[in-house]
Amino acid sequence: MQVYPLIMNRLVMPAASRFTDLKIWDEYKAMMKSERLSLEQLRQMQLTKLRAIVRHAYENVPFYRQRFESIGLHPEDIKSLEDIERIPPTTKDDIMANFPEGITAEGMDRSRWKYVASSGTTRKIMGIHDFRKSTLNWAAGIRAHRLAGNHRMGMKWMEIPPHMCTTICGINDGPKGEKLSTKKLVELVKGGDFGGAGRHVYEGLYSMRHDLYKRVTLPSFGPEGTNIPESDIVSYLDSIRSYQPHLLEGLPLYLYTFAKYILDKGVPAPRVGVIKPFGGSLTPYMKQIIATAFGCEVYDTYGCSELGFMACDCPKHEGVHLFMDLYHVEVRHGDRAAAPGELGKFYVTDLENVAMPWIRYEIGDVGRYFEDDHGCGRRGIRLEVEGRVQDTLVNSQGKFFTSDEVFDFFHARKEIDNFQLTEKSSGRYELLCVPVEGEEIDREGIARDFREFFDPEANIKAYAVKTIKAEDGGKFRFIKAKGHDKL
Amino acid sequence: MDIQKIRGDFPIFERRINGKPIVYFDSAATTQKPRQVIDTLSNYYANHCANIHRGVHTLSQESSELYEEARRTVARFINADEREIVFVRNTTEAINLVSTCLKGEGQILSTVTEHHSNLLPWGRSRDVDYVDIDAHGRIDVEDLKGKLQKPTLLVAVTHVSNVLGLINPVEAVIAEARKNGALTLVDAAQSAPHMEIDVKAMGCDFLVFSGHKMLAPSGIGVLYVREELYERMEPYLMGGSTIKEAHLGSYVPEEPPTCYEAGTPNIEGAIALASAIDYLSDIGMENVLAHDKALMALALERMKAIDNVELYGSLDPTDRLSVITFNVKGMGCHGVAKVLNLRENIMIRSGFHCAQPLHDRLGIGPTARMSFYIYNTPEEIELAAELLGKIAEFI
Ligand SMILES: Cc1ncc(COP(=O)(O)O)c(C=O)c1O
Ligand SMILES: [Zn+2]
Numbered sequence: 001m002q003v004y005p006l007i008m009n010r011l012v013m014p015a016a017s018r019f020t021d022l023k024i025w026d027e028y029k030a031m032m033k034s035e036r037l038s039l040e041q042l043r044q045m046q047l048t049k050l051r052a053i054v055r056h057a058y059e060n061v062p063f064y065r066q067r068f069e070s071i072g073l074h075p076e077d078i079k080s081l082e083d084i085e086r087i088p089p090t091t092k093d094d095i096m097a098n099f100p101e102g103i104t105a106e107g108m109d110r111s112r113w114k115y116v117a118s119s120g121t122t123r124k125i126m127g128i129h130d131f132r133k134s135t136l137n138w139a140a141g142i143r144a145h146r147l148a149g150n151h152r153m154g155m156k157w158m159e160i161p162p163h164m165c166t167t168i169c170g171i172n173d174g175p176k177g178e179k180l181s182t183k184k185l186v187e188l189v190k191g192g193d194f195g196g197a198g199r200h201v202y203e204g205l206y207s208m209r210h211d212l213y214k215r216v217t218l219p220s221f222g223p224e225g226t227n228i229p230e231s232d233i234v235s236y237l238d239s240i241r242s243y244q245p246h247l248l249e250g251l252p253l254y255l256y257t258f259a260k261y262i263l264d265k266g267v268p269a270p271r272v273g274v275i276k277p278f279g280g281s282l283t284p285y286m287k288q289i290i291a292t293a294f295g296c297e298v299y300d301t302y303g304c305s306e307l308g309f310m311a312c313d314c315p316k317h318e319g320v321h322l323f324m325d326l327y328h329v330e331v332r333h334g335d336r337a338a339a340p341g342e343l344g345k346f347y348v349t350d351l352e353n354v355a356m357p358w359i360r361y362e363i364g365d366v367g368r369y370f371e372d373d374h375g376c377g378r379r380g381i382r383l384e385v386e387g388r389v390q391d392t393l394v395n396s397q398g399k400f401f402t403s404d405e406v407f408d409f410f411h412a413r414k415e416i417d418n419f420q421l422t423e424k425s426s427g428r429y430e431l432l433c434v435p436v437e438g439e440e441i442d443r444e445g446i447a448r449d450f451r452e453f454f455d456p457e458a459n460i461k462a463y464a465v466k467t468i469k470a471e472d473g474g475k476f477r478f479i480k481a482k483g484h485d486k487l
Numbered sequence: 488m489d490i491q492k493i494r495g496d497f498p499i500f501e502r503r504i505n506g507k508p509i510v511y512f513d514s515a516a517t518t519q520k521p522r523q524v525i526d527t528l529s530n531y532y533a534n535h536c537a538n539i540h541r542g543v544h545t546l547s548q549e550s551s552e553l554y555e556e557a558r559r560t561v562a563r564f565i566n567a568d569e570r571e572i573v574f575v576r577n578t579t580e581a582i583n584l585v586s587t588c589l590k591g592e593g594q595i596l597s598t599v600t601e602h603h604s605n606l607l608p609w610g611r612s613r614d615v616d617y618v619d620i621d622a623h624g625r626i627d628v629e630d631l632k633g634k635l636q637k638p639t640l641l642v643a644v645t646h647v648s649n650v651l652g653l654i655n656p657v658e659a660v661i662a663e664a665r666k667n668g669a670l671t672l673v674d675a676a677q678s679a680p681h682m683e684i685d686v687k688a689m690g691c692d693f694l695v696f697s698g699h700k701m702l703a704p705s706g707i708g709v710l711y712v713r714e715e716l717y718e719r720m721e722p723y724l725m726g727g728s729t730i731k732e733a734h735l736g737s738y739v740p741e742e743p744p745t746c747y748e749a750g751t752p753n754i755e756g757a758i759a760l761a762s763a764i765d766y767l768s769d770i771g772m773e774n775v776l777a778h779d780k781a782l783m784a785l786a787l788e789r790m791k792a793i794d795n796v797e798l799y800g801s802l803d804p805t806d807r808l809s810v811i812t813f814n815v816k817g818m819g820c821h822g823v824a825k826v827l828n829l830r831e832n833i834m835i836r837s838g839f840h841c842a843q844p845l846h847d848r849l850g851i852g853p854t855a856r857m858s859f860y861i862y863n864t865p866e867e868i869e870l871a872a873e874l875l876g877k878i879a880e881f882i
Contacts, residue, residue, distance in 0.1 A: 093505065096825075096826070097505070099826055099829070113882045115817060
């Protein structure tokens with residue numbers, strides 16, 4: 001290992017744990033231990049934590065107390081993990097209608113609580129993390145880096161997040177922390193305020209976290225949409241090439257665009273240790289193209305800003321292993337629990353957020369779970385995340401098609417570079433296609449193949465366009481579906 | 488002024504989202520529309536639709552008459568002559584028209600508190616300098632005096648800032664400009680909706696505003712040109728209605744203001760703007776102003792009392808009109824806007840409000856902004872302040 005990462009991992013982080021109340025390192029160590037537990041042990045741990053958080057929510061959080069009382073449910077009734085089904089799901093609307101005071105625990109010390117929200121104007125959810133939850137999440141981030149791609153704190157890291165319009169609209173409006181100051185630290189310690197000193201170290205490290213992590217951020221594709229000029233792609237690749245990050249993270253479409261370019265033009269790929277998506281997950285086809293183009297491992301992680309890091313890949317790449325010590329995830333198909341491998345909606349319970357409990361939170365993602373032991377050594381259940389609920393299509397026979405499946409179907413066609421499929425009124429679909437250079441859109445062929453793939457009755461019309469525009473927050477929606485509420 | 492009756496005129500307030508009414512606090516961006524204005528539009532389409540100035544038939548004559556009557560209504564609204572009123576799309580187009588057409592040498596003086604629409608058009612082909620603001624956030628007349636020492640063609644100032652809501656000392660600005668032989672343009676986008684404007688008393692040379700910020704549809708705006716100044720202006724867009732006679736290779740220009748309204752204008756927009764002005768005049772601009780000021784005083788008082796809320800600009804309610812800009816410590820402005828929206832349908836703005844240089848000058852990031860109008864009530868402000876207090880004092 002290089003010197004800097006060595007110092008970070010062997011000295012700075014353990015020292016912070018030892019001398020301040022910033023226990024990231026201790027938590028990380030404990031989490032790594034839990035990765036070696038059996039599925040049974042993990043489930044036992046989940047049950048203990050679930051019962052505790054349900055009891056806590058019932059006793060301290062007005063929203064949950066009213067919910068439970070209105071259906072006559074008592075925390076004691078939750079005796080097994082399956083009993084969680086007796087609790088009604090919590091929607092984003094439920095959260096925001098009660099945020100903050102109705103959905104957070106009463107009577108706690110709020111001085112170190114933090115608001116969390118995804119940057120960008122579109123996502124309609126906010127959350128609160130208390131100090132312990134922030135610490136755990138920081139540790140979970142280190143854990144995800146370590147397990148999925150062997151990235152350690154201090155190794156070079158480059159990211160290309162989606163948010164556009166960072167200056168003009170002022171999207172990057174997060175609060176800025178205080179900088180670490182030795183003078184202030186000495187004063188606090190001299191004055192005997194060790195708690196204050198700890199807090200100061202935390203704030204300082206937090207505000208410096210990008211530098212500590214050797215993390216460099218490139219601007220997003222911006223308002224041009226999917227198809228940016230070739231010269232821009234070249235300059236992204238140059239930036240990556242000259243920084244040589246161990247970890248490259250980016251919006252899936254960005255990574256996919258670079259990969260296609262490298263393969264099409266036969267240009268040498270920048271040297272990168274590992275690639276991961278940021279702000280969305282990769283489809284199987286994307287993963288394959290990116291891995292081939294860059295000649296490196298591609299790992300997946302799963303999480304969101306309101307909850308945190310929830311799961312990450314292993315070298316077998318058969319879904320992301322859930323951090324079962326931190327979260328409980330159910331997959332439900334209609335009004336019943338999905339079987340392993342069956343498609344459904346995710347409901348997440350955060351087992352550690354005491355300040356703002358999330359119990360059976362409808363996160364808005366669809367996918368499948370698997371619990372078999374595939375031999376990598378980690379026994380947490382694996383999730384296959386296949387897209388957002390509102391991007392899931394349903395055909396006239398009631399069969400669901402996830403956005404991953406539809407994405408890979410269209411991208412398997414040689415003439416389609418990028419696309420966006422919009423479900424208009426039932427049975428009618430509009431397809432915008434950016435054709436591959438030198439190719440023509442085969443309207444008839446697309447219509448015929450789509451009917452065969454999706455629905456014999458589907459009426460699809462294709463139009464050639466130059467680019468697919470991003471949504472407000474800079475992310476892309478390639479499938480805009482309507483019938484998903486049946487899921 | 489009967490606020491419940493006024494609210495009854497606005498169909499949007501009958502809408503419920505998640506079972507709750509809408510609290511619309513974004514009128515500085517655009518206002519809601521009363522039934523009278525909506526009816527004017529549909530009545531025009533149902534009964535009078537025709538192109539203007541081009542036909543002898545009944546509909547064309549009715550349409551032309553309604554359009555010209557609208558111009559007279561606007562003229563009376565700001566105490567101008569009808570020949571001094573040019574219909575444009577919006578404030579932005581009006582400023583671009585002046586910056587494109589005005590002949591003459593010398594710098595342009597703008598200010599750091601301007602909307603991008605009163606900054607960018609000037610920079611395109613002229614020398615521009617920017618007057619600073621004073622400690623309260625208003626235009627600094629002393630700084631203006633200094634900058635006027637250089638030969639100056641025109642001073643372009645906003646009457647009321649769309650970020651700080653402060654009423655600028657435009658009379659003093661105009662007097663100083665006059666003394667130095669400079670022309671003046673007043674951006675009244677945020678003032679015309681709220682207070683009586685008298686261009687003759689004010690003494691400005693150009694004044695601009697948008698219909699959509701005063702109950703009228705989008706796509707109709709007003710440029711007031713002091714009549715003598717037409718002589719100092721070049722033609723703008725050319726085509727239908729800009730000329731009296733056209734021959735291949737030569738033409739005789741039409742008289743102003745028509746010559747600045749190339750092509751078919753937004754006829755129904757102008758007519759609906761007149762209907763909005765009638766609506767406001769029925770209430771009385773003095774009553775509108777008093778109402779908006781009372782809301783502002785209440786909002787300032789409530790917001791000042793909340794810990795962790797930072798307010799920008801002078802806190803004296805007499806300095807301000809209809810706009811209040813703030814941040815909650817530890818929480819981004821978009822987060823604040825989201826929570827207000829999702830909990831109580833309180834719709835506020837967040838970002839730079841098209842005035843990034845002012846934010847830079849104040850050394851602040853993006854901000855949250857509430858703005859009020861005739862249909863807002865003290866109860867709505869109490870509701871917003873209460874919720875804001877919960878969020879701001881929570882952590
Ligand atoms: C002070 C000011 N000037 C100009 C404008 C631009 O108006 P419009 O978008 O109608 O052209 C606005 C609108 O926000 C404004 O507040
Ligand atoms: Zn595995």
